[in-house]
Amino acid sequence: MIADKLQQVRARIAQACASASRPVQSVTLLVVTKTYGPEAVREAFEAGERRFGENYVQEGMDKIASLADLRGAIEWHLIGPLQSNKTRVVAEQFDWVHSVDRLKIAQRLSEQRPAHLPPLHVCLQVNISGEASKSGLMPDEVAATAHAVAKLPRLVLRGLMAIPEPAADFAAQRVPHRQLREMMQSLQARGLALDTLSIGMSADLEAAIAEGATLVRIGSAIFGERPILRGAAPGS
């Protein structure tokens, strides 16, 4: 079941790459497992997936612990909000953080990344639709933050991430994705070696790939609609 859905998602990615004249290897699939149990991760792993994304720190930690036998083979990505009191466990347990939205969080992650592990890969989350309720850096804060984060010794700044507002059609979906890609290109032009544009979810992966997504974060298209979210606050 999960294997079939995964195959459908891979086919959508391949089709979107073909339409954009991009090689299919230029887009990485991140399997988003928030709210689904460890068995779902194991099933996707057995179907060949190696990169998994979690939104909630505690839920991610629990899943990493119950899948300890796969730890060396899986790359764990935190894609949800991160409060400063949770940075230590994240620095110790995760491989990537996509949701860095202020310098202070990046500084803590760098200080707390254990010496025996490789540097932590990070993206800056940008509030690309400028929504008051959304997390992420405002567009005018991105350049200064990116240059500061790039200097931190125990982090590797890989690129930018965004969760655009839902949009009705393909053309409208492309707009925020294009803005994020242009923002990354301007950082690259100013000397930052970035290679990751983390955009595209189940509803808009085609538009994201058309605008240059290098990593799409897909949950419901693989696992079905999520159960009602638990009472916990985001980031808990």
Ligand SMILES: *Cc1c(COP(=O)(O)O)cnc(C)c1O
């Ligand atoms: C849940 C989530 C996803 C996956 O969304 P789907 O629509 O289920 O594919 C991707 N990115 C983030 C940050 C999420 O919270």
